[in-house]
Amino acid sequence: MNTPLVAPPKDTRQGSIAIVGMGMTLGSHLTPLSRSHIEQADVIFAGLSDNIVEQWLQRMNSDVRSLQPYYKEGKSRRKTYEEWVELMMVEVRAGKRVCGVFYGHPGIFAWSPHKVIEVARAEGFQAHMEPGVSAEDCLYADLGIDPGTVGCQHYEAGQILFYERRIDPSSYLVLWQVGLVGDRSLARFTTSGAYRQVLVDVLAKDYPLDHEIIIYRAVTLPIQKPRIRRIALRDLPFVDVPTEETVVIPPAAALKPNHEIRERLAALDKLEQEAATA
Numbered sequence: 078m079n080t081p082l083v084a085p086p087k088d089t090r091q092g093s094i095a096i097v098g099m100g101m102t103l104g105s106h107l108t109p110l111s112r113s114h115i116e117q118a119d120v121i122f123a124g125l126s127d128n129i130v131e132q133w134l135q136r137m138n139s140d141v142r143s144l145q146p147y148y149k150e151g152k153s154r155r156k157t158y159e160e161w162v163e164l165m166m167v168e169v170r171a172g173k174r175v176c177g178v179f180y181g182h183p184g185i186f187a188w189s190p191h192k193v194i195e196v197a198r199a200e201g202f203q204a205h206m207e208p209g210v211s212a213e214d215c216l217y218a219d220l221g222i223d224p225g226t227v228g229c230q231h232y233e234a235g236q237i238l239f240y241e242r243r244i245d246p247s248s249y250l251v252l253w254q255v256g257l258v259g260d261r262s263l264a265r266f267t268t269s270g271a272y273r274q275v276l277v278d279v280l281a282k283d284y285p286l287d288h289e290i291i292i293y294r295a296v297t298l299p300i301q302k303p304r305i306r307r308i309a310l311r312d313l314p315f316v317d318v319p320t321e322e323t324v325v326i327p328p329a330a331a332l333k334p335n336h337e338i339r340e341r342l343a344a345l346d347k348l349e350q351e352a353a354t355a
């Protein structure tokens with residue numbers, strides 16, 4: 078048997094929580110450290126996207142409790158997420174070594190994992206988050222995007238509608254949760270094309286309607302292939318966008334040189350060069 082990577086807690090009466098990410102793809106994205114947290118835990122709470130992934134998790138720990146049944150159509154997701162935090166904290170307070178396992182990266186577009194760590198620490202318990210491979214990581218690989226070339230903005234799609242945000246069309250724009258864009262109730266799992274039309278109207282301020290956008294789904298089971306659909310921005314209301322897909326908008330404008338700052342930097346270079354040779 079391998080030596081566990083995670084040391085047992087010094088005081089076993091003291092509860093603790095580790096939040097780990099399963100990554101996106103079954104079997105290939107789980108880090109050795111996250112796996113060790115799963116194997117060493119007294120109880121696991123699972124917020125996963127797939128039943129098969131949950132079954133795989135059960136092979137690593139015999140006490141896996143699914144968080145999925147707490148979701149209900151018409152019930153506010155905020156209430157569900159608060160319940161998840163409380164479920165985990167009850168076991169932490171009981172002195173157990175708790176592990177929360179979430180798909181992707183547990184800290185990306187995920188309220189409960191951050192909240193439970195905050196609550197546990199405030200109550201004096203040990204709490205830690207392990208990163209995971211997120212949909213974001215997969216899309217860079219599958220779509221051949223390097224966010225370092227022209228930059229990359231990420232937004233929860235609804236934020237573009239509810240708030241005035243400054244979109245930079247010379248960078249990539251990644252929109253999460255487009256499948257339920259515009260849902261203000263937090264109680265729906267999808268919204269109709271009419272809501273995506275509002276999103277298109279807002280984006281049309283910065284992008285031409287014939288601009289090519291990408292609807293992307295990362296592989297969750299190793300037998301799958303990534304789903305990559307390229308459509309014109311204007312067609313977004315008329316195609317199905319499942320909740321587990323992400324929309325990527327490539328740049329529509331070239332980077333604009335900032336001449337004023339370049340001149341200032343050139344003057345600075347000159348000054349430093351003169352000082353060095355004086």
Ligand SMILES: C[S@@+](CC[C@H](N)C(=O)[O-])C[C@H]1O[C@@H](n2cnc3c(N)ncnc32)[C@H](O)[C@@H]1O
Pocket residue numbers: 101126180181182183184185186187210211212213252253254255256293294295296297320321322323324
């Ligand atoms: C609540 S967030 C969770 C993200 C997750 N924590 C991660 O690290 O990727 C859900 C959103 O993630 C994106 N997402 C989830 N599964 C995906 C997949 N298989 N491929 C692409 N995007 C996905 C979608 O934008 C979806 O609306």
